[in-house]
Amino acid sequence: MKIAIVTDSNSGITQNQGEELGIFVVPMPFYIDGEIFYEGINLTQEEFYHKLEHDAQISTSMPAPGDVMDLWNRLLQNHDQIVYIPMSSGLSSSCQTAAMLAESDEYEGKVFVVNNQRISVTQRQSALDASAMAQLGMDGAQIREVLERTKFDSSIYITVDTLSYLKKGGRITPAAAAIGTLLRIKPVLQIQGEKLDSFAKCRTMHQAQTTMLSAVDKDLRERFGLGDHPQDALIAGAYTCSAEETEKWHAQVQSVYPDHDVHFDPLSLSIACHIGPGSLAVTVSKKLDPVAEAKAKGL
Secondary structure: OOEEEEEEHHHOOOHHHHHHHOEEEEOOEEEEOOEEEEEOOOEOHHHHHHHHHOOOOEEEOOOOHHHHHHHHHHHOOOOOEEEEEOOOOOOOOHHHHHHHHHOOOOOOOOEEEOOOOOOHHHHHHHHHHHHHHHHOOOOHHHHHHHHHHOOOOEEEEEEOOOOHHHHHOOOOOHHHHHHHHHOOOEEEEEEEOOEEEEEEEEOOHHHHHHHHHHHHHHHHHHHOOOOOOHHHEEEEEEEOOOHHHHHHHHHHHHHHOOOOOOEEEEOOHHHHHHHOOOOEEEEEEEOOOHHHHHHHOOO
């Protein structure tokens, strides 16, 4: 079968990178001061943060159903099946909407929507894994089953530079933001599956970074049982901060895991809306073995 792998721009895969990887990328829409923009099409990272820092009214949205179906229809002209990996269903309704569209007779047995509840670099890895499994001969249903079975095999830890965007998005109260700012709190947030949750409260950025790396180490040893086999994990990072701070954070994570190729991407703009600039993140995922999965399917 010829299978198209599709994700959205929350994966961090740009339009150009998608062309190089053979992965199709749906651009996420944003409303900024009442005007619609599409990530990677007419909205760059630099433009987004400029508008964010100048207090523009920004809201996230899901891709229009018509746009998604138009892409599916174009791809089905020369593909047998589509595996669509949108952002986590717990962070957007785009996954549920796509799943509903895929249930129609027109797409039955052709479009497989994956709800593996990931975003940013972990969602990117799911798209890469799906592509590898497709090349090994697995069909859309088999790829979806693997990605959904392993959906909780990852965590993202994020620390923010300011509480103002969490307050603006209603994730903390104005009183909590005021007290936190006064105490110079640097919260550490966690995305594991469906939600963006509070994980820890730190007093300095250095302490927050140490807390995140300790959480990754604990996940490796306790959640994934990979303490003796860290090579079976994927370590990655993400950011909304300056190039200088990003370089320092990347070097710090890489120094802790020198045997890993630590991939770094800008954080999804959908997350950046809620946490603002100056944020750092690190992720850990249990490595998926496409060859083993294909063999288990008898391929």
